[in-house]
Amino acid sequence: MYSPGSEQFALLHPFHLVMDEQMVLRQMGPAIPKLVPGLQVGEPFASCFQVQRPRIQPTYDAVRVMQRAAFLLECLANGVILKGQMLVDEPRRMILFVGSPVINDRTKLKEYGLTLSDFPMHDSTADLVVFQQQRLINRKLENLVQERTVQLEAEQAKSDSLLHEMLPAGIVQRLKSGEGLIADRFTSVSVLFADLVGFTPLTAELAPAEIVELLMELFSHFDSLIGKYGVEKIRTIGDNYMVASGLPHPRPDHAQALAHMALEMSAYIRSRPPYRNRRAEIPV
Amino acid sequence: MYGMVNLAIEGLITERYGHSVWQTIKDSAAPGIERFLTMEQYPEEVTQGLVAAAAEITGRPMDEMLNELGEYFTGYAKRSGHGELLDIIGSNLPEALDNLDNMHTRVALAFPDLRPPSFWCTDVDDHSLILHYLSERSGLAPMIPGAVRGLGKLFDTEATVRQVASREDGADHDQFLVTFDAKSQG
Numbered sequence: 001m002y003s004p005g006s007e008q009f010a011l012l013h014p015f016h017l018v019m020d021e022q023m024v025l026r027q028m029g030p031a032i033p034k035l036v037p038g039l040q041v042g043e044p045f046a047s048c049f050q051v052q053r054p055r056i057q058p059t060y061d062a063v064r065v066m067q068r069a070a071f072l073l074e075c076l077a078n079g080v081i082l083k084g085q086m087l088v089d090e091p092r093r094m095i096l097f098v099g100s101p102v103i104n105d106r107t108k109l110k111e112y113g114l115t116l117s118d119f120p121m122h123d124s125t126a127d128l129v130v131f132q133q134q135r136l137i138n139r140k141l142e143n144l145v146q147e148r149t150v151q152l153e154a155e156q157a158k159s160d161s162l163l164h165e166m167l168p169a170g171i172v173q174r175l176k177s178g179e180g181l182i183a184d185r186f187t188s189v190s191v192l193f194a195d196l197v198g199f200t201p202l203t204a205e206l207a208p209a210e211i212v213e214l215l216m217e218l219f220s221h222f223d224s225l226i227g228k229y230g231v232e233k234i235r236t237i238g239d240n241y242m243v244a245s246g247l248p249h250p251r252p253d254h255a256q257a258l259a260h261m262a263l264e265m266s267a268y269i270r271s272r273p274p275y276r277n278r279r280a281e282i283p284v
Numbered sequence: 285m286y287g288m289v290n291l292a293i294e295g296l297i298t299e300r301y302g303h304s305v306w307q308t309i310k311d312s313a314a315p316g317i318e319r320f321l322t323m324e325q326y327p328e329e330v331t332q333g334l335v336a337a338a339a340e341i342t343g344r345p346m347d348e349m350l351n352e353l354g355e356y357f358t359g360y361a362k363r364s365g366h367g368e369l370l371d372i373i374g375s376n377l378p379e380a381l382d383n384l385d386n387m388h389t390r391v392a393l394a395f396p397d398l399r400p401p402s403f404w405c406t407d408v409d410d411h412s413l414i415l416h417y418l419s420e421r422s423g424l425a426p427m428i429p430g431a432v433r434g435l436g437k438l439f440d441t442e443a444t445v446r447q448v449a450s451r452e453d454g455a456d457h458d459q460f461l462v463t464f465d466a467k468s469q470g
Contacts, residue, residue: 053389053392054385054418065416068383068385069389070390
């Protein structure tokens, strides 16, 4: 059968080791000194390597029965794991180890002082390193997607709550489900408009911030009445506050409900303390 | 120990004795744990405690419990996604046993915290072999006969397993004589 020469063998197996029956190193591949600097032929195997798997002591006889096991050898100097196979040459009483370092990311390669050129072509380490690198990139992308999804959800929640503030829940639902033009017909509803008396001259007297504060205070109170009477706030424009009743859910007593609300609004206006000596009035 | 073994115990007890018996066992052995996760690490004592509690509550000898767990574990491993690995471990029972250590080593490379036992075979002939088992854990050897029988089932092979050397009796490691049906070898 064809058998390669020793030079070819070293090229094919740059990380190989040969031990004699006493487990003394007799030969090593050209890449081994890179991993274990200063290692010399003639040193005991156990002074530089530890058998991590299988769980045996590194003796000739123990290795002989474990030839069907994958071996993990730990380099005591730097913790590098060599994974490979032990072959026992019984006539010559020698053990041959053939394998290569376990590398699962390229940073380890650098750390161990190796490059991919130290690995033989038939070894799958290079493919593994590329594969792991690809996985790393994919994981980064996945993280980015996750991050963006969270941001998107937060923004969506914001726009949702804004929509809910402006529109009835049923309409929001229909808008979100893609209904373009929403125009429903209600045959019988009541609509309320409320303006502040003398608002326009008041704006000339007050600072903008004060006006906003006044309107906020009034409208917040009105808003709290919306739920109480089960009516629908339509919108505000300047000092104008617009409410409807009897939509989007029709009700027979829409006029009464809105009238009650109007009465409470003017009661509130009359009861609140005057603003800058002006008693606000609100005809409804 | 990864949660997988604890989950196998849960599966075995739940199947044989029902959920409430398992609940009792878990509450007594691992009161703080709501549920076990396959890839999570748990203290060794949790597994030992579960087996001990299971034996006590079901009133069965510990060895018998472990033996049954061993057989259940093979099926559990197959069902829980390791079936593809078991499918390629060998083409018959002796080949699978011969390859067991190799497979554990490769899995250990993927899960650095795994501290799997070593297995090797000697005295192999057409219908028997000696299976050697060496673990850094103690007390789990009674699982082996069940596990080997379970592995045999994956190859439609009836296996009988008898312990011939035991660490408890001063041997260096545990050894089992495995006899199997020669004609089922592929």
